[in-house]
Amino acid sequence: MRDIRYGACGSLTDVTMNRMAAQMFEAQGYDFMIWPDQMGMTIPRSIWTPDIAPGSEVFDIDTNFDAWALCADAAAHSERINLGITVNDAIRRGPANYAQMVLTMDHLSQGRYFHGMGAGEIRHFKPYGLARNKPFTHLEESIKIQKLLMDADGPVSYDGPIWSLDKAVMTAMPYGDKAPPILVAGGGRAMKIAAEYADGWITMLPAAGDPDHYAAQVRQIKRWAEEAGRDPEALRFYALILGLICASDDETEAVVNHPLLRFDSIALIPDVNVFNSWGIIEHPIRPDYNYSRDIISTDWSREDTLAVIDKVPPSVVRRARACGTPKQVADQLQPYIDAGLDWLNIINYAAFVGSGNFADSAASLALVTETVRLLRERNGQPIPEGMAGAAASGAAL
Template identity: 35%
Template structure:
């Protein structure tokens, strides 16, 4: 059973170097390049200093993100084989009609290699910018219907009457590049989102969970697809996997204990912390949807980091030597994983290991593909 490997595209300027890096990724044998769709990063401003990370001496802010669709266009036009996608966007900031047009344009620019990765969104990209944070899953569900409708309407005018989106005599004359519209992959974890993936998705892009939970969730997706009368023979089960790669066990443990890595774990819902025997760091009533990094004081940063032990980092990220990571990935492959986005965060935990980790990631890709 073959497995594909993706990696993140460049997030910060200079953009020309980011495009060149994308070309090199195709040459290195990667199958996909993925860009997050963020206005704000996850690390609080009060944490982005040299007390916490040497990276702060070279990058003034943790909130530097290029537009993913523009980068997909630039890299897609310079490559021939590799897929390009968002990992992931939401339909709160971006109207589904505009998303449909953008993706059809990218479909032509890349000759069928553009993928729309979507999720319900995070409040940090919404509320601080004056956009209403309300019913994100409901809006995603309707938005997916609108996107599918417009991308397959041809020259026909279409109507749609929903709670959140409405079309009246709407048209999208731009046809797909090939016989099918661009693929849509969903970042889904809970039952409702897994149901949407089965009904609308061409792929699945969750964050890391146990292999057993991965298989169960994949079965739920397939069951929902069957109930919807969909044939998903070409469906791609994927995963966004944060990677911590060390040359030895001591370095791996140091990476897991890094405050910068532990803070990233704030992304997990409360029930995951509870399943690990760890009190949710934002309290029982709160969660990552309430987390706005530009509003977190330094003392709260210290408290949150202290509340997230390294075992939580180990649950959230793939961590180990190249050989250990190959074993871990193989277990997920047996559970149905077919496209792993290897999001290398080693340099976040220890910048001195950054160069080593990118070389090791290439070795890991080749080792798993060759096994």
């Protein structure tokens, strides 16, 4: 039986709810939970209005408390569930800062922390007066230095293109036998960095490609790891699952036609070549669209946003998201597991177009839990008692 793990996302908008979520996910038998280290979302504020998003009267789409503090609080109020921040960028903080923070979180969680790194997205830099220069060089070198510092038992010297260390000291030891794993997010060069220096790779599915495309990426990463003298079978293959999980076909049809999700489905596209291969439309933002480079939600007027939405048919949403009932979504995800995916972080984006109230949020999470239960069943994994109970009751909280 493969060690396939399933995770959920903590609350970024409410500290108390985040603590409750950590305890709930642990009780239900989830393997891990994560927080993205972000300042805002990709959905334009200009359409986060009650006429389009009823939840806008309950919470602000761009409210994001600090992921590290939320993770630390969850660590203090849980015992078993693994915890990760996915992903951090290599520009807003230096590698020595990360090494210290990772080791601290390793001890706070008693060995349950894992660390995600990526090249970063322009929405977290430009609005705050930061430049996104040489992001992949920063990423590669940051991981090298983090590992050097966390593995060293004395002063470390290093000379690189971005940072240099001169007898730098990081003598805090890992909680266990080794430092927490580092997973790298992104396509292209990030895949090679993951293979050569990290402990796993993160992507977004299904937006980043179909199962055959994903299988080819997994094989390529394993080849690069082997060429670098590393054990390819030790790598973790993690995906953020962009889900639209609904209770019925009618609800799914309404969701894939929703204007907010039609915009989000073309904003969160990691590889425009994959998008173009669908043969539905040319990318409506720009032909060479790059998610990390091109989307800043506050730059979008309501008029421009609605004009783009008008170009996006629901068939695009169905390709960019795992859509349907829990059984239908499980059917769509199983081929990725067969292709090598072993960590699934399933997010139900349908919650963004709900009322925003507690009952709707709980129902949305219950659909995720049922999807996980079905996948565990299909892959011969035991069903945790808490997960079976949540699925049977139809309530997540």
